[in-house]
Structure formats: structure tokens, C-alpha cells
Amino acid sequence: MTDLESKLTAEIANLLDDKKVDVFIAFKKAESPLHPQPAFFTESNQLGDFVYNSLCQNNLAAFIPRYPLSARIGMVVRGCENRAVNHLVVEKQHARENIFMIGVPCEGLVDWHKLVNRFGEEMIAVDEAKDEIMISYRDRQIRAPRQELLHDSCLRCVHPNPLSADVTIGELKPEGDPTLARTEVAAFSALDNAARHAWFRKEAERCIRCYACREACPMCYCTECFVDHGVPRWTESTVSPAGMRAWHIVRAFHQAGRCVSCGACERACPMDIKMTYLTEKLNEDMRTKYQFECGMDDKTQPPFAAFNLDDKNRFEL
Amino acid sequence: MIDHKPKIILFQCQWCLYSAEDQTWVDTQLPVNIHLVKVPCTGRINTLYVLNAVQGGADGVMISGCLPEQCHFKEGNLGARRQLDQFADFLDHIGYERNRVRFTWLDLQDRGRIQRDLAQFEADLTKMPKSEALATRVGGHHD
Amino acid sequence: MSQILPKKNLKQLLSNWAASYEIYAPQQLEKFAHFMPTNGSELLYIDEQHNTRFPPKALFLPQSETLMKYTRFGAAQETIPESKPRIVFGIRPCDAKAVDLLNLMFLTEKDSDPYYQARRKKTALIGIGCNIPCPSCFCTTVESGPFGRQGMDALLTDLEDIYLVRTLTQTGKTLFAEYPEATEAQEAEAKAVQQRSLKLIDPAFETKGLKAKLDSNFENALWQKFADSCLGCGICTFLCPTCFCFDIADEAQRKERVRNWDTCMFRTYSLEASQHNPRPTRRERTRQRVMHKFSYWLDHVNKIGCTGCGRCVRYCPVGLDIRAMLREFNQLEAEVANG
Structure with a gap:
């Protein structure tokens, strides 16, 4: 158990023992080395399996809308998860006073796609040190620089620190460089229309419509999604180009002003589909057009919920 | 250049044409290449409608609505402006050119403007190549 | 008796076959292996020790399939696929067995699915064993193994620069007719590779008595525990080589009736028109996946509906992890039915 894990365990045990929370959402060790499992602790004696490392790929805020508003929930949060919680509070999916967040400044997540694509499926364990990842096979061990294996969203992360956690454990990290995401969006936008379209098709048409991106996203909490509708049928139900493209367009657009750039959608995808080039474009537009960044506080409404008459002269007439 | 008339989908707020002549023209005399979808307010236009038009092979989409402060439902048009404008930008991001989605926000005095705007839009679209990005149901054939 | 296929001859062999067969083989899609058509000129991706990410069941039961086309005036035309002879090359034993299991569902004596049948009947499966699982x-x-033969027409064993080919059916024999027989030393080498591989796989859970334990623990609190972590996405079932649930829908804009894969993980699974759902929460849906494979399959065809490919x-x-889930049930007692 790492130093961070023991500090977190002690903190969580206190919360549960003092009955300050009804459930504590964190991770526990799973058999697969690449995917620690979200776990729901209700007693401090369950914390034996507790684990917290860079392979904890899910955004735990995705589990919050499952609970009634009155449930007192505890969570370990990184920067992005903290922002997701904030925005869920804005959208009234939970009450801020009923969430207790233990913040951990984030080192960045190790992307399992990058691990598997580079080191194959035969890994039996993955461990981490400060700047290195150790990959164990049955008969040997390999080391790789951590930076090369971080998820793309983490590489361009601006706010790795929790913004409004109730307790923060660990040293705060320096803020990230906001120009990184902007540069990537700009580079994509600089391509001509045909090239952008070709890229979009190539990515979207690998989709198997398993909707893992939707289920992994903290903001996709609609109880009925547009693709689930039989009548009216909003888009084709098949894995045809029409259906797959419509899914990717509408999924991303529904996140406009609501995406916290955690990248959980991409990490959940079994087909290695890139999605953040869509959501980052929308995030960038929200920043430049409306000076809005999702989840920075738990009060500000997103731009599409907060239109006003000042828009009068904003658009072409 | 395209050899036939571009296919245009017109989403029209039912309150935005203040002159009865304009409304009659839209209702009865639209050219055959322009398809009318009348909505109770621009705020009712789901982005999925626009997407469906685009996937159905529309060369252009025009949305006509009321100016701010003149919305029949007070502020339906304000939300619509933000969302649909952003959606047009987003479609451009994945290859459906921005100028294929156009808005015309009409004022009380704008008699005859809808005809002029549609004519201009059609002229502009004629100069562009046929829209292929995103179209998945063109003329009954599918890819 | 086995034969020898030198690896350097593989491309030639595939292009010979390509004259009369459609060939599907694992190739690189992005960074992973995926079954795609080939005529022998593409670079294959089978020396990797892992499986394709997307299961080959899609070659027989496509994720979306048009069943019929119709017109506004009531005419309907079934669209049973024209079948060309096909070869699926480089399929792993777990996936070949899965195709064989699907036959039990779609090719029964009483009733065969014509769409599945058209694809399955004319397809030969050339498998490759797994040296390092x-x-x-x-x-x-x-009940399978890294060199399991069920469902295959021929099984290849990778011996560095040759494949040792074990033909298993008449089709397999015809396909490899030209290749020389293996020496005894080569046979022995292959056997050693196969046994080494077998030893690398530990038993994951106990299947004996598992069905009774699952059946009698239908309402066990464990199901809720698993469902708590489950996201409700379709990865486990869509990537599963044996999951075959489907949903039939009308695509009115296309004037087509289609069949799409369905998954018990979705909230629309078994949702009725009245909006009643007999599996209303994740608990019932998570349970459905496990029970289907390890209990209901046994009821229907007396086979476990899982081949251990490990994709889920x-x-x-x-x-x-389905292995960990089932181990928890291994621990429980089966209730003795009273009376």
C-alpha cells in the first residue's frame, strides 16, 4: 500500500466510522491489472481491497446520479472528478452538502489503450513509481516512462488539482498549460473540410454502439437516451454510417458546455475511438464565446441553459 | 458547381413572417427544391432535426426566426440562437461547411426578405460543390 | 497425421485460395487485430499472441443485418445473403468453438435461420492455436483449450518458421492437399508447444455444480454488488463470441426491417411496449448475462455458453471479471430443493 493509499484509507475509515457518509465511492483491486473496479464502501472494515493509483480510469462522478439527493456520498476526487461533481450539482443531480470530497492532486492517468497497444495483452501486473511504469509478464519485467503512457486528456489537463474538495491530501500540482488543448483544436480546424470529414468518418465508423462512452460519462445521466427511442426514431438503430455518425455527433454536442475534459469516454471505448477532438472543440468554443469552463464552480449555469438578451448583437442577422 | 438546383431545408418559425403575403408565398409557392418544415418557434428546432436534414442530403439548411425581444414565447429564440449557431460550427468542424447552415432573423419591417434570402442562399449553394459530407440517405440510395 | 506449411508460403496459399474463396483474416485496424477481407496481399496480424478485439461471430451474425426490404405499397422482399464460399483464416480455438455453439442456436434440425445458414454453411474455419495464452x-x-479443435476445419500450430497443420475435416484436407507431411520430430515439437501452453492456464473457477449454485442463488445479494460497479454498457456482450441476442427493428426511412445485436446490459433490453421491463435494474441485467451463459444454455443445449476467450x-x-464473480458463487452452497 502506498503512502497516499494509507492516508486515504485512514480518512475514509474515519468518515465511515463517524457516519458522516452513507457510502464512499472509490476503487478496489480487481483481477485485471488494468482496471481497478469502482467500489462502494459502507463500512470501514471493507477497506482492505481499497486501491488508488493511476490506473483508476473511471470518472467516479458518473455514479452520483444513481443515488437519491438525500444520500450522503463520499468520494475520492481528482481535478476532473471534482469539476464533474460541481457541474452535477449545477444540474441538480445531487446536493453539494451531501457530497464529501477527498481531493487528490492528480498525476495523470495511465491509459490502458496505450499499455495494451504497446505491451500486448499478456501483462500480468502493472505497477507505478514516480516517473516510471513497471510492466510484468510471466517471465520478465519492462519499464517505460510514465509520460509516454498518460492518457491524452491528462497530457493537456489544465486543472489537475481538486477545486472545492472538503479535504485535500497530497501536494498541489502546478496548473497545466491551457494553450495545449487550444493548439490541438486549432491544428485540427486548420485541416480542410474533406480531411476533417475523413477523420471523423474513420473514427466514428469503427463504433460498435456499445455506448460505453455514454455510460462512463458523468454528464450522460439521461434516463432515456435519444438512441433508445423507438418512436420517434431519431436515428438509425443499425451500425450503418448514418447511425454511427449521428451517435457521435449528438453525443458530443449534448456535452457542449457540460464536458469536464476527463476523457472517461475515450478510456472506456473498446475500439480505441478518439472522441475528445469533438468535445475539446466545443469546450474551446464555450471558453472563447462565453468565457465558460465547465465545473469551475457549482453555481454557474452552462451557456445553453443561460441565454439572455445580451446575445442580441452576437449573431449574424 | 452543381448541375441541378441545390436541395434546401427551410425551418420556419410560424410567427416570424409578419406579412401575410410572405407567409402565403412560403406556404404555397416555395420552389420544389426547398422543403419547408414549419415549427412553432425556433426554440422547438432540435439539433437532431438539422442533423437529419443534413444526413438526408440537404445541400443547405436555412432557419428563419424572430429577432430577440420579438419571440412569441418570450425567449425561445435566444436559446435556439446559441444552440443552433454552435451546432453549425460543430458540423463545420467535422466537414459540413459552415455556410451551408444559414439563419435569417426577421424583423417586423422585413417584408419580402425571406424570398430574397432564400434566393441568395440558393445562388451561393449553386456555386459550391454538391454536399457529400455526412449525407447518408441521398435520393433513396445509401452508402 | 499433420502437414507442414512454411510461413513464407502463406501469402501464396492465401492468394491461391482467393481465386475461389472470400478470405477473412486478422489484420491490423488501428493498433489491434480485426478480421478483415484479404486476397493474400495484406499483412496479417496473427503472430501476435492475443485474439482479435472484435469477435468473429460478426462474420456469421453481423451486428446489423437487413432481413427484408419493403415498399410503401406492401411489397416485401427478403434479403437472404448470396453466399460465396468463404474461409476464415487465423481464428482462435475459443472463437471457433463459439461459432460451433452458435450453430446450436441458429442451425437446429427443426428450424434454421436462413441468414445465418447462408453464411455459415459455406464457410471453412482455419484456426491457429495459442502458444502463449x-x-x-x-x-x-x-471445456476448451489453447489448441481446442471444435468447430474447425484445420488447426495450425505455430513452430517459428513453419505452421504444423492438422486437418480435421474433408474441407480442411482439400485446402491443404498440396502440403507435405510433417516429420515425427515436428509432431513432437508441436505437442510440446501445445502442452507448454496448456500448463500456462490455471483453472479460473469450478464449473461442477455451478449451475445448481447459480439457480438456487437467483436472489442472492451478490448480484446487487456486481451491478453496483457495472456501467451498463454493451462491451462484454458485444465483444463476446457467443452472445447472440438480437432485436428486430423497422428502419422506416430506409424501408428495411433489420436485426441488430441486443445486449442484456442495456436498459432497453426486454423492455416491453407497455414500458414494463421484467429486468428493470442493472441487478437483473447483470444476472441475466451470467445466468444465460452458465445456467440457461445448460437447460437448452446442455453446454456452457462461454468459451473462455477473456474479452469481457x-x-x-x-x-x-466474470471469473471472480463465478468464484464467489463457487463459495456458496446450493440449496437442496425441499419436497
């Missing part, structure tokens, strides 16, 4: 593989636990284990975004 993944830690997530558990084929040996569910490897790609679950929340690390839910």
Missing part, C-alpha cells in the same frame, strides 16, 4: 484466458475451465475480462471498463 493471455492471463485473462480461461478456455481450459470451460480484458475490456470491461470497470474491471468486472
Whole structure:
């Protein structure tokens, strides 16, 4: 158990023992080395399996809308998860006073796609040190620089620190460089229309419509999604180009002003589909057009919920 | 250049044409290449409608609505402006050119403007190549 | 008796076959292996020790399939696919067995699915064994193995620069007719490779008595525990080589009736028109997947509906592991039915 894990365990045990929370959402060790499992602790004696490392790929805020508003929930949060919680509070999916967040400044997540694509499926364990990842096979061990294996969203992360956690454990990290995401969006936008379209098709048409991106996203909490509708049928139900493209367009657009750039959608995808080039474009537009960044506080409404008459002269007439 | 008339989908707020002549023209005399979808307010236009038009092979989409402060439902048009404008930008991001989605926000005095705007839009679209990005149901054939 | 196929001859062999067969073989899609058509000129991706990410069941039961086309005036035309002879090359034993299991569902004596039949009947499966299984593989636990032969027409064993070919059916024999017989030393080498591989896979859970334990623990609190972590996405079932649930829908804009894969993980699964759902929460849906494979399949065809390919284990975004789930049931007692 790492130093961070023991500090977190002690903190969580206190919360549960003092009955300050009804459930504590964190991770526990799973058999697969690449995917620690979200776990729901209700007693401090369950914390034996507790684990917290860079392979904890899910955004735990995705589990919050499952609970009634009155449930007192505890969570370990990184920067992005903290922002997701904030925005869920804005959208009234939970009450801020009923969430207790233990913040951990984030080192960045190790992307399992990058691990598997580079080191194959035969890994039996993955461990981490400060700047290195150790990959164990049955008969040997390999080391790789951590930076090369971080998820793309983490590489361009601006706010790795929790913004409004109730307790923060660990040293705060320096803020990230906001120009990184902007540069990537700009580079994509600089391509001509045909090239952008070709890229979009190539990515979207690998989709198997398993909707893992939707289920992994903290903001996709609609109880009925547009693709689930039989009548009216909003888009084709098949894995045809029409259906797959419509899914990717509408999924991303529904996140406009609501995406916290955690990248959980991409990490959940079994087909290695890139999605953040869509959501980052929308995030960038929200920043430049409306000076809005999702989840920075738990009060500000997103731009599409907060239109006003000042828009009068904003658009072409 | 395209050899036939571009296919245009017109989403029209039912309150935005203040002159009865304009409304009659839209209702009865639209050219055959322009398809009318009348909505109770621009705020009712789901982005999925626009997407469906685009996937159905529309060369252009025009949305006509009321100016701010003149919305029949007070502020339906304000939300619509933000969302649909952003959606047009987003479609451009994945290859459906921005100028294929156009808005015309009409004022009380704008008699005859809808005809002029549609004519201009059609002229502009004629100069562009046929829209292929995103179209998945063109003329009954599918890819 | 086995034959020898030198690796350098593989391309030639595939292009010979391509004259009369459609060939599908694992190739690189992005960074992973995926079954795609080939005529022998493409670079194959089979020396990798792991399986394709997307299961080859899609070659027989496509994720979306048009059943019929219709017109506004009531005319309807079934669209049963024109079948060309096909070869699926480089299929792993777990997936070949899965195709064989699907036959039990779609090619019964009483009733055959014409769409599945058209694709399956004319397809030969040329498999390749797994020299180094993944830690997530558990084929040996569910009556298969890294060199299992069920469902295949021929099985290849990778011996560095040659493949040792074991033909298993008449089709297999015809396809490899030209190749020389293996020496005894080569046979022995292959056997050693196969046994080494077999030893690398540990039993994952106990299947004996498992069905009774699952059946009698239908309402056990464990199901809720698993469902808590489950996201409700379709990865485990869509990537599963044996999951075959489908949903039939009308695509009115296309004037087509289609069949899409369905998954018990979705909230629309078994949702009725009245909006009643007999499996209303994740608990029932998570249970359905496990029970279907390890209990209902046994009821219907007396076979376990899992081949141990490990895809659901490897790609679950929340690390839910069917092996661990079943081990928890191994621990429980089966209730003795009273009276």
C-alpha cells in the first residue's frame, strides 16, 4: 500500500466510522491489472481491497446520479472528478452538502489503450513509481516512462488539482498549460473540410454502439437516451454510417458546455475511438464565446441553459 | 458547381413572417427544391432535426426566426440562437461547411426578405460543390 | 497425421485460395487485430499472441443485418445473403468453438435461420492455436483449450518458421492437399508447444455444480454488488463470441426491417411496449448475462455458453471479471430443493 493509499484509507475509515457518509465511492483491486473496479464502501472494515493509483480510469462522478439527493456520498476526487461533481450539482443531480470530497492532486492517468497497444495483452501486473511504469509478464519485467503512457486528456489537463474538495491530501500540482488543448483544436480546424470529414468518418465508423462512452460519462445521466427511442426514431438503430455518425455527433454536442475534459469516454471505448477532438472543440468554443469552463464552480449555469438578451448583437442577422 | 438546383431545408418559425403575403408565398409557392418544415418557434428546432436534414442530403439548411425581444414565447429564440449557431460550427468542424447552415432573423419591417434570402442562399449553394459530407440517405440510395 | 506449411508460403496459399474463396483474416485496424477481407496481399496480424478485439461471430451474425426490404405499397422482399464460399483464416480455438455453439442456436434440425445458414454453411474455419495464452484466458475451465479443435476445419500450430497443420475435416484436407507431411520430430515439437501452453492456464473457477449454485442463488445479494460497479454498457456482450441476442427493428426511412445485436446490459433490453421491463435494474441485467451463459444454455443445449476467450475480462471498463464473480458463487452452497 502506498503512502497516499494509507492516508486515504485512514480518512475514509474515519468518515465511515463517524457516519458522516452513507457510502464512499472509490476503487478496489480487481483481477485485471488494468482496471481497478469502482467500489462502494459502507463500512470501514471493507477497506482492505481499497486501491488508488493511476490506473483508476473511471470518472467516479458518473455514479452520483444513481443515488437519491438525500444520500450522503463520499468520494475520492481528482481535478476532473471534482469539476464533474460541481457541474452535477449545477444540474441538480445531487446536493453539494451531501457530497464529501477527498481531493487528490492528480498525476495523470495511465491509459490502458496505450499499455495494451504497446505491451500486448499478456501483462500480468502493472505497477507505478514516480516517473516510471513497471510492466510484468510471466517471465520478465519492462519499464517505460510514465509520460509516454498518460492518457491524452491528462497530457493537456489544465486543472489537475481538486477545486472545492472538503479535504485535500497530497501536494498541489502546478496548473497545466491551457494553450495545449487550444493548439490541438486549432491544428485540427486548420485541416480542410474533406480531411476533417475523413477523420471523423474513420473514427466514428469503427463504433460498435456499445455506448460505453455514454455510460462512463458523468454528464450522460439521461434516463432515456435519444438512441433508445423507438418512436420517434431519431436515428438509425443499425451500425450503418448514418447511425454511427449521428451517435457521435449528438453525443458530443449534448456535452457542449457540460464536458469536464476527463476523457472517461475515450478510456472506456473498446475500439480505441478518439472522441475528445469533438468535445475539446466545443469546450474551446464555450471558453472563447462565453468565457465558460465547465465545473469551475457549482453555481454557474452552462451557456445553453443561460441565454439572455445580451446575445442580441452576437449573431449574424 | 452543381448541375441541378441545390436541395434546401427551410425551418420556419410560424410567427416570424409578419406579412401575410410572405407567409402565403412560403406556404404555397416555395420552389420544389426547398422543403419547408414549419415549427412553432425556433426554440422547438432540435439539433437532431438539422442533423437529419443534413444526413438526408440537404445541400443547405436555412432557419428563419424572430429577432430577440420579438419571440412569441418570450425567449425561445435566444436559446435556439446559441444552440443552433454552435451546432453549425460543430458540423463545420467535422466537414459540413459552415455556410451551408444559414439563419435569417426577421424583423417586423422585413417584408419580402425571406424570398430574397432564400434566393441568395440558393445562388451561393449553386456555386459550391454538391454536399457529400455526412449525407447518408441521398435520393433513396445509401452508402 | 499433420502437414507442414512454411510461413513464407502463406501469402501464396492465401492468394491461391482467393481465386475461389472470400478470405477473412486478422489484420491490423488501428493498433489491434480485426478480421478483415484479404486476397493474400495484406499483412496479417496473427503472430501476435492475443485474439482479435472484435469477435468473429460478426462474420456469421453481423451486428446489423437487413432481413427484408419493403415498399410503401406492401411489397416485401427478403434479403437472404448470396453466399460465396468463404474461409476464415487465423481464428482462435475459443472463437471457433463459439461459432460451433452458435450453430446450436441458429442451425437446429427443426428450424434454421436462413441468414445465418447462408453464411455459415459455406464457410471453412482455419484456426491457429495459442502458444502463449493471455492471463485473462480461461478456455481450459470451460471445456476448451489453447489448441481446442471444435468447430474447425484445420488447426495450425505455430513452430517459428513453419505452421504444423492438422486437418480435421474433408474441407480442411482439400485446402491443404498440396502440403507435405510433417516429420515425427515436428509432431513432437508441436505437442510440446501445445502442452507448454496448456500448463500456462490455471483453472479460473469450478464449473461442477455451478449451475445448481447459480439457480438456487437467483436472489442472492451478490448480484446487487456486481451491478453496483457495472456501467451498463454493451462491451462484454458485444465483444463476446457467443452472445447472440438480437432485436428486430423497422428502419422506416430506409424501408428495411433489420436485426441488430441486443445486449442484456442495456436498459432497453426486454423492455416491453407497455414500458414494463421484467429486468428493470442493472441487478437483473447483470444476472441475466451470467445466468444465460452458465445456467440457461445448460437447460437448452446442455453446454456452457462461454468459451473462455477473456474479452469481457480484458475490456470491461470497470474491471468486472466474470471469473471472480463465478468464484464467489463457487463459495456458496446450493440449496437442496425441499419436497
